[in-house]
Amino acid sequence: MTALQVKHTQLSLAECLADLAVEVLIDEADLSPKPGLVDRRGNGAHDDLHLGLMHSSALSLWPAFKEMAEAACEHGEVNQALRETLGRIGREGEVEMLRVTGGVNTHRGAIWALGLLCAAAALDDQALDAGQVTLRAARIAMLDDRALPVTTESHGQQVCRTFGLPGAREQAQLGFPAIIQHGLPQLLRSRSERAGEQNARLDALLAIMSQLTDTCVLYRAGLSGLDCMQGGARAVIEAGGCVSLEGRRLLRDLDNDMLRLRASPGGAADLLAATLFLDRLAPALHAPIGSV
Numbered sequence: 001m002t003a004l005q006v007k008h009t010q011l012s013l014a015e016c017l018a019d020l021a022v023e024v025l026i027d028e029a030d031l032s033p034k035p036g037l038v039d040r041r042g043n044g045a046h047d048d049l050h051l052g053l054m055h056s057s058a059l060s061l062w063p064a065f066k067e068m069a070e071a072a073c074e075h076g077e078v079n080q081a082l083r084e085t086l087g088r089i090g091r092e093g094e095v096e097m098l099r100v101t102g103g104v105n106t107h108r109g110a111i112w113a114l115g116l117l118c119a120a121a122a123l124d125d126q127a128l129d130a131g132q133v134t135l136r137a138a139r140i141a142m143l144d145d146r147a148l149p150v151t152t153e154s155h156g157q158q159v160c161r162t163f164g165l166p167g168a169r170e171q172a173q174l175g176f177p178a179i180i181q182h183g184l185p186q187l188l189r190s191r192s193e194r195a196g197e198q199n200a201r202l203d204a205l206l207a208i209m210s211q212l213t214d215t216c217v218l219y220r221a222g223l224s225g226l227d228c229m230q231g232g233a234r235a236v237i238e239a240g241g242c243v244s245l246e247g248r249r250l251l252r253d254l255d256n257d258m259l260r261l262r263a264s265p266g267g268a269a270d271l272l273a274a275t276l277f278l279d280r281l282a283p284a285l286h287a288p289i290g291s292v
Protein backbone atom coordinates (compact mmCIF):
# COMPACT_ATOMS: atom_id res chain seq x y z
CA MET A 1 0.00 0.00 0.00
CA THR A 2 1.38 3.45 -0.93
CA ALA A 3 1.36 6.54 1.30
CA LEU A 4 -1.40 8.02 -0.89
CA GLN A 5 -3.59 4.95 -0.37
CA VAL A 6 -3.12 5.21 3.39
CA LYS A 7 -4.20 8.87 3.31
CA HIS A 8 -7.32 8.13 1.28
CA THR A 9 -8.50 5.23 3.41
CA GLN A 10 -7.89 7.00 6.72
CA LEU A 11 -9.79 10.22 6.05
CA SER A 12 -13.45 10.50 7.02
CA LEU A 13 -15.95 12.15 4.68
CA ALA A 14 -15.95 15.26 6.90
CA GLU A 15 -12.15 15.43 6.83
CA CYS A 16 -12.07 15.11 3.03
CA LEU A 17 -14.59 17.96 2.75
CA ALA A 18 -12.63 20.17 5.17
CA ASP A 19 -9.41 19.45 3.23
CA LEU A 20 -11.12 20.46 0.01
CA ALA A 21 -12.60 23.65 1.50
CA VAL A 22 -9.20 24.80 2.80
CA GLU A 23 -7.51 23.84 -0.48
CA VAL A 24 -9.88 25.97 -2.58
CA LEU A 25 -9.48 28.95 -0.21
CA ILE A 26 -5.70 28.76 -0.64
CA ASP A 27 -6.04 28.39 -4.42
CA GLU A 28 -8.33 31.44 -4.52
CA ALA A 29 -5.87 33.52 -2.48
CA ASP A 30 -2.92 32.48 -4.66
CA LEU A 31 -4.67 33.09 -7.99
CA SER A 32 -3.13 36.18 -9.65
CA PRO A 33 -3.66 38.85 -10.92
CA LYS A 34 -7.08 39.40 -9.25
CA PRO A 35 -8.60 42.90 -9.44
CA GLY A 36 -8.57 44.69 -6.06
CA LEU A 37 -7.97 41.46 -4.12
CA VAL A 38 -5.06 40.03 -2.15
CA ASP A 39 -2.97 37.76 -4.38
CA ARG A 40 0.64 36.72 -5.01
CA ARG A 41 1.43 40.28 -6.20
CA GLY A 42 0.30 42.11 -3.07
CA ASN A 43 -2.48 43.38 -0.82
CA GLY A 44 -4.89 44.69 -3.46
CA ALA A 45 -7.24 47.33 -2.02
CA HIS A 46 -6.46 46.31 1.60
CA ASP A 47 -4.20 47.94 4.20
CA ASP A 48 -4.73 45.18 6.75
CA LEU A 49 -4.44 41.99 4.65
CA HIS A 50 -1.66 40.03 2.98
CA LEU A 51 -1.28 36.61 1.39
CA GLY A 52 0.25 34.97 4.48
CA LEU A 53 -2.72 36.09 6.56
CA MET A 54 -5.17 34.69 3.97
CA HIS A 55 -3.35 31.33 4.15
CA SER A 56 -3.31 31.29 7.98
CA SER A 57 -6.97 32.21 8.04
CA ALA A 58 -7.87 29.43 5.56
CA LEU A 59 -5.97 26.83 7.60
CA SER A 60 -7.61 27.98 10.84
CA LEU A 61 -11.04 27.14 9.38
CA TRP A 62 -10.35 23.42 8.82
CA PRO A 63 -11.86 22.31 12.17
CA ALA A 64 -15.00 24.42 11.59
CA PHE A 65 -15.58 22.94 8.11
CA LYS A 66 -15.01 19.42 9.47
CA GLU A 67 -17.44 19.99 12.34
CA MET A 68 -20.08 21.39 9.97
CA ALA A 69 -19.80 18.31 7.73
CA GLU A 70 -19.93 16.01 10.78
CA ALA A 71 -23.02 17.79 12.07
CA ALA A 72 -24.72 17.20 8.72
CA CYS A 73 -23.81 13.48 8.84
CA GLU A 74 -25.23 13.24 12.37
CA HIS A 75 -28.50 15.08 11.62
CA GLY A 76 -28.90 13.28 8.28
CA GLU A 77 -31.46 15.74 6.91
CA VAL A 78 -32.10 19.47 6.49
CA ASN A 79 -33.82 20.65 9.66
CA GLN A 80 -33.91 23.47 12.17
CA ALA A 81 -31.51 21.74 14.57
CA LEU A 82 -28.90 21.32 11.83
CA ARG A 83 -29.26 24.99 10.81
CA GLU A 84 -28.69 26.16 14.36
CA THR A 85 -25.75 23.80 14.92
CA LEU A 86 -24.13 25.16 11.73
CA GLY A 87 -24.74 28.72 12.92
CA ARG A 88 -23.01 28.01 16.24
CA ILE A 89 -20.02 26.32 14.56
CA GLY A 90 -19.86 29.16 11.99
CA ARG A 91 -19.72 31.79 14.74
CA GLU A 92 -17.01 29.82 16.58
CA GLY A 93 -15.11 29.63 13.27
CA GLU A 94 -15.39 33.41 12.90
CA VAL A 95 -13.95 33.87 16.43
CA GLU A 96 -11.00 31.61 15.59
CA MET A 97 -10.45 33.40 12.26
CA LEU A 98 -10.37 36.78 14.04
CA ARG A 99 -7.97 35.40 16.68
CA VAL A 100 -5.57 34.12 14.01
CA THR A 101 -5.72 37.32 11.91
CA GLY A 102 -5.56 39.73 14.85
CA GLY A 103 -9.11 40.95 14.26
CA VAL A 104 -9.15 41.22 10.44
CA ASN A 105 -12.19 39.87 8.59
CA THR A 106 -10.57 37.58 6.01
CA HIS A 107 -13.16 34.88 5.36
CA ARG A 108 -16.56 35.64 6.94
CA GLY A 109 -18.36 35.10 3.65
CA ALA A 110 -16.35 31.96 2.93
CA ILE A 111 -17.30 30.39 6.27
CA TRP A 112 -20.91 30.95 5.27
CA ALA A 113 -20.74 29.70 1.66
CA LEU A 114 -18.28 26.82 2.11
CA GLY A 115 -19.78 25.85 5.46
CA LEU A 116 -23.18 25.42 3.83
CA LEU A 117 -21.64 23.51 0.91
CA CYS A 118 -19.64 21.18 3.19
CA ALA A 119 -22.81 20.40 5.14
CA ALA A 120 -24.87 19.97 1.96
CA ALA A 121 -22.30 17.61 0.44
CA ALA A 122 -22.09 15.56 3.66
CA LEU A 123 -25.88 15.13 3.71
CA ASP A 124 -25.76 12.93 0.60
CA ASP A 125 -22.39 11.93 -0.80
CA GLN A 126 -24.11 10.05 -3.65
CA ALA A 127 -25.67 13.27 -5.03
CA LEU A 128 -22.72 15.59 -5.52
CA ASP A 129 -23.67 17.34 -8.74
CA ALA A 130 -23.26 21.13 -8.28
CA GLY A 131 -27.00 21.68 -8.78
CA GLN A 132 -27.95 19.05 -6.20
CA VAL A 133 -25.49 20.31 -3.58
CA THR A 134 -26.41 23.99 -3.96
CA LEU A 135 -30.11 23.11 -3.72
CA ARG A 136 -29.54 21.33 -0.40
CA ALA A 137 -27.39 24.28 0.78
CA ALA A 138 -30.20 26.68 -0.15
CA ARG A 139 -32.71 24.66 1.88
CA ILE A 140 -30.46 24.98 4.94
CA ALA A 141 -29.92 28.73 4.33
CA MET A 142 -33.68 29.31 4.11
CA LEU A 143 -34.09 28.30 7.75
CA ASP A 144 -33.76 31.05 10.36
CA ASP A 145 -31.02 30.73 12.94
CA ARG A 146 -33.00 31.57 16.08
CA ALA A 147 -29.79 31.58 18.15
CA LEU A 148 -28.25 34.40 16.08
CA PRO A 149 -27.22 37.01 18.65
CA VAL A 150 -28.71 40.49 18.22
CA THR A 151 -25.70 42.64 17.36
CA THR A 152 -25.10 45.85 15.48
CA GLU A 153 -25.94 45.74 11.77
CA SER A 154 -23.23 44.09 9.63
CA HIS A 155 -21.74 45.94 6.63
CA GLY A 156 -23.74 43.60 4.39
CA GLN A 157 -27.02 44.33 6.20
CA GLN A 158 -26.34 48.09 6.05
CA VAL A 159 -25.83 48.21 2.29
CA CYS A 160 -28.59 45.69 1.50
CA ARG A 161 -31.01 47.95 3.41
CA THR A 162 -29.66 51.18 1.87
CA PHE A 163 -29.67 49.99 -1.75
CA GLY A 164 -32.41 47.34 -1.59
CA LEU A 165 -30.07 44.73 -3.10
CA PRO A 166 -29.40 41.08 -2.18
CA GLY A 167 -26.22 40.02 -0.31
CA ALA A 168 -24.53 36.84 0.91
CA ARG A 169 -27.62 35.48 2.70
CA GLU A 170 -29.85 35.77 -0.40
CA GLN A 171 -27.13 34.36 -2.69
CA ALA A 172 -27.17 31.15 -0.63
CA GLN A 173 -30.95 31.07 -0.25
CA LEU A 174 -31.29 31.25 -4.05
CA GLY A 175 -28.96 28.26 -4.52
CA PHE A 176 -25.84 30.26 -5.42
CA PRO A 177 -26.89 31.54 -8.88
CA ALA A 178 -23.57 33.39 -9.24
CA ILE A 179 -21.82 30.01 -9.22
CA ILE A 180 -24.35 27.84 -11.06
CA GLN A 181 -25.22 30.34 -13.82
CA HIS A 182 -21.91 32.20 -14.17
CA GLY A 183 -18.77 30.99 -12.32
CA LEU A 184 -18.92 27.26 -13.03
CA PRO A 185 -20.09 27.48 -16.69
CA GLN A 186 -17.35 30.06 -17.41
CA LEU A 187 -14.68 27.89 -15.72
CA LEU A 188 -15.67 24.93 -17.92
CA ARG A 189 -15.99 27.07 -21.07
CA SER A 190 -12.56 28.68 -20.66
CA ARG A 191 -10.99 25.28 -19.96
CA SER A 192 -12.61 23.82 -23.06
CA GLU A 193 -11.23 26.74 -25.09
CA ARG A 194 -7.77 25.84 -23.76
CA ALA A 195 -7.28 29.13 -21.95
CA GLY A 196 -5.06 27.42 -19.34
CA GLU A 197 -6.14 26.65 -15.77
CA GLN A 198 -5.13 29.97 -14.17
CA ASN A 199 -6.85 31.98 -16.92
CA ALA A 200 -9.96 29.78 -16.63
CA ARG A 201 -10.12 30.50 -12.87
CA LEU A 202 -9.64 34.23 -13.46
CA ASP A 203 -12.40 34.14 -16.10
CA ALA A 204 -14.69 32.38 -13.60
CA LEU A 205 -13.99 35.11 -11.04
CA LEU A 206 -14.75 37.81 -13.63
CA ALA A 207 -17.98 36.07 -14.67
CA ILE A 208 -19.07 36.16 -11.01
CA MET A 209 -17.99 39.81 -10.62
CA SER A 210 -19.92 40.81 -13.74
CA GLN A 211 -23.22 39.89 -12.03
CA LEU A 212 -22.79 39.87 -8.24
CA THR A 213 -24.08 42.56 -5.90
CA ASP A 214 -20.93 42.27 -3.78
CA THR A 215 -21.68 43.99 -0.49
CA CYS A 216 -17.96 44.55 0.21
CA VAL A 217 -17.74 46.72 -2.94
CA LEU A 218 -21.06 48.42 -2.18
CA TYR A 219 -19.92 49.24 1.36
CA ARG A 220 -16.65 50.82 0.27
CA ALA A 221 -17.52 52.30 -3.12
CA GLY A 222 -21.32 52.54 -3.40
CA LEU A 223 -23.42 51.88 -6.51
CA SER A 224 -20.94 53.58 -8.86
CA GLY A 225 -18.20 51.26 -7.56
CA LEU A 226 -20.43 48.23 -8.11
CA ASP A 227 -21.19 49.41 -11.70
CA CYS A 228 -17.49 49.87 -12.33
CA MET A 229 -16.75 46.32 -11.07
CA GLN A 230 -19.56 44.65 -13.01
CA GLY A 231 -18.95 46.58 -16.27
CA GLY A 232 -15.17 46.16 -16.11
CA ALA A 233 -15.43 42.40 -15.48
CA ARG A 234 -17.94 41.99 -18.32
CA ALA A 235 -15.60 43.87 -20.69
CA VAL A 236 -12.74 41.44 -20.00
CA ILE A 237 -14.94 38.42 -20.73
CA GLU A 238 -16.37 40.01 -23.89
CA ALA A 239 -12.84 40.81 -25.13
CA GLY A 240 -12.01 37.08 -25.07
CA GLY A 241 -11.15 36.55 -21.40
CA CYS A 242 -7.82 36.60 -19.60
CA VAL A 243 -6.01 34.54 -22.24
CA SER A 244 -6.46 37.33 -24.84
CA LEU A 245 -4.19 40.36 -25.12
CA GLU A 246 -7.12 42.80 -25.06
CA GLY A 247 -8.69 40.93 -22.11
CA ARG A 248 -5.42 41.24 -20.16
CA ARG A 249 -5.25 44.97 -20.91
CA LEU A 250 -8.82 45.45 -19.66
CA LEU A 251 -8.07 43.33 -16.59
CA ARG A 252 -5.21 45.68 -15.71
CA ASP A 253 -7.55 48.68 -16.16
CA LEU A 254 -10.13 47.05 -13.88
CA ASP A 255 -7.47 46.37 -11.23
CA ASN A 256 -6.40 50.04 -11.36
CA ASP A 257 -10.04 51.18 -11.04
CA MET A 258 -10.66 48.92 -8.05
CA LEU A 259 -7.48 50.14 -6.33
CA ARG A 260 -8.41 53.78 -6.98
CA LEU A 261 -11.87 53.17 -5.46
CA ARG A 262 -10.40 51.07 -2.57
CA ALA A 263 -12.97 48.46 -3.63
CA SER A 264 -12.29 44.79 -2.99
CA PRO A 265 -14.67 42.13 -4.33
CA GLY A 266 -14.30 39.82 -1.30
CA GLY A 267 -17.74 38.28 -1.88
CA ALA A 268 -16.87 37.34 -5.47
CA ALA A 269 -13.56 35.86 -4.24
CA ASP A 270 -15.43 33.64 -1.78
CA LEU A 271 -17.78 32.49 -4.53
CA LEU A 272 -14.83 31.64 -6.78
CA ALA A 273 -13.52 29.41 -3.97
CA ALA A 274 -17.00 27.85 -3.72
CA THR A 275 -17.01 27.34 -7.52
CA LEU A 276 -13.69 25.46 -7.30
CA PHE A 277 -15.09 23.40 -4.40
CA LEU A 278 -18.08 22.27 -6.46
CA ASP A 279 -15.88 21.63 -9.51
CA ARG A 280 -13.64 19.26 -7.51
CA LEU A 281 -16.21 17.74 -5.18
CA ALA A 282 -17.18 14.50 -6.93
CA PRO A 283 -13.62 13.64 -8.06
CA ALA A 284 -12.25 14.38 -4.56
CA LEU A 285 -14.75 12.13 -2.77
CA HIS A 286 -15.10 9.36 -5.34
CA ALA A 287 -11.52 9.01 -6.52
CA PRO A 288 -10.54 5.34 -6.66
CA ILE A 289 -8.18 4.34 -3.86
CA GLY A 290 -4.62 5.14 -4.84
CA SER A 291 -5.54 7.90 -7.29
CA VAL A 292 -5.65 10.79 -4.79
Ligand SMILES: CC(C)(COP(=O)(O)OP(=O)(O)OC[C@H]1O[C@@H](n2cnc3c(N)ncnc32)[C@H](O[C@H]2O[C@H](COP(=O)(O)OP(=O)(O)OP(=O)(O)O)[C@@H](O)[C@H]2O)[C@@H]1O)[C@@H](O)C(=O)NCCC(=O)NCCS
Binding pocket: 086, 087, 088, 089, 090, 091, 105, 106, 107, 108, 109, 110, 111, 112, 113, 115, 116, 145, 154, 155, 156, 157, 166, 167, 168, 169, 171, 212, 213, 214, 215, 216, 217, 219, 220, 264, 265, 266, 267, 268, 270, 271
Ligand atom coordinates in the same frame (compact mmCIF):
# COMPACT_ATOMS: atom_id res chain seq x y z
C1 LIG B 1 -25.34 35.48 6.57
C2 LIG B 1 -23.91 35.93 6.75
C3 LIG B 1 -23.23 35.73 5.41
C4 LIG B 1 -23.83 37.38 7.18
O1 LIG B 1 -24.10 38.19 6.08
P1 LIG B 1 -24.14 39.78 6.14
O2 LIG B 1 -24.30 40.27 4.77
O3 LIG B 1 -25.13 40.19 7.15
O4 LIG B 1 -22.72 40.13 6.81
P2 LIG B 1 -21.28 40.61 6.40
O5 LIG B 1 -20.51 40.74 7.67
O6 LIG B 1 -21.30 41.80 5.54
O7 LIG B 1 -20.67 39.37 5.67
C5 LIG B 1 -21.04 38.88 4.43
C6 LIG B 1 -19.78 38.44 3.72
O8 LIG B 1 -20.12 37.67 2.59
C7 LIG B 1 -19.30 38.01 1.48
N1 LIG B 1 -20.19 38.61 0.44
C8 LIG B 1 -20.42 39.90 0.17
N2 LIG B 1 -21.36 40.04 -0.80
C9 LIG B 1 -21.71 38.80 -1.14
C10 LIG B 1 -22.68 38.28 -2.07
N3 LIG B 1 -23.45 39.08 -2.80
N4 LIG B 1 -22.78 36.94 -2.17
C11 LIG B 1 -21.99 36.11 -1.43
N5 LIG B 1 -21.06 36.54 -0.53
C12 LIG B 1 -20.95 37.87 -0.37
C13 LIG B 1 -18.24 38.96 2.02
O9 LIG B 1 -17.14 38.18 2.52
C14 LIG B 1 -15.85 38.44 1.97
O10 LIG B 1 -15.46 39.77 2.17
C15 LIG B 1 -14.90 39.89 3.48
C16 LIG B 1 -13.89 40.98 3.49
O11 LIG B 1 -14.58 42.16 3.29
P3 LIG B 1 -13.95 43.57 3.65
O12 LIG B 1 -14.81 44.56 2.98
O13 LIG B 1 -12.51 43.61 3.38
O14 LIG B 1 -14.06 43.58 5.22
P4 LIG B 1 -14.98 44.24 6.24
O15 LIG B 1 -14.25 44.12 7.54
O16 LIG B 1 -16.36 43.64 6.20
O17 LIG B 1 -15.09 45.76 5.79
P5 LIG B 1 -14.04 46.95 5.61
O18 LIG B 1 -14.12 47.78 6.82
O19 LIG B 1 -12.65 46.36 5.41
O20 LIG B 1 -14.52 47.67 4.39
C17 LIG B 1 -14.31 38.57 3.82
O21 LIG B 1 -14.93 38.10 4.99
C18 LIG B 1 -14.72 37.70 2.66
O22 LIG B 1 -15.11 36.42 3.10
C19 LIG B 1 -18.97 39.63 3.16
O23 LIG B 1 -18.10 40.15 4.13
C20 LIG B 1 -23.17 35.00 7.67
O24 LIG B 1 -21.83 35.42 7.73
C21 LIG B 1 -23.74 34.75 9.08
O25 LIG B 1 -24.89 34.86 9.39
N6 LIG B 1 -22.85 34.35 9.95
C22 LIG B 1 -23.21 33.94 11.30
C23 LIG B 1 -22.81 32.49 11.60
C24 LIG B 1 -23.23 31.48 10.57
O26 LIG B 1 -24.39 31.16 10.37
N7 LIG B 1 -22.22 30.96 9.86
C25 LIG B 1 -22.31 30.06 8.79
C26 LIG B 1 -22.91 28.75 9.07
S1 LIG B 1 -22.98 27.77 7.63
Ligand SMILES: Nc1ncnc2[nH]cnc12
Binding pocket: 028, 029, 036, 037, 038, 039, 044, 046, 049, 054, 106, 107, 264, 265, 266, 267, 269, 270
Ligand atom coordinates in the same frame (compact mmCIF):
# COMPACT_ATOMS: atom_id res chain seq x y z
N1 LIG C 1 -8.18 37.25 -2.05
C1 LIG C 1 -8.92 38.02 -1.23
N2 LIG C 1 -8.59 39.32 -1.03
C2 LIG C 1 -9.37 40.10 -0.23
N3 LIG C 1 -10.47 39.68 0.40
C3 LIG C 1 -10.83 38.40 0.25
N4 LIG C 1 -11.86 37.69 0.76
C4 LIG C 1 -11.77 36.44 0.28
N5 LIG C 1 -10.69 36.30 -0.52
C5 LIG C 1 -10.09 37.53 -0.57
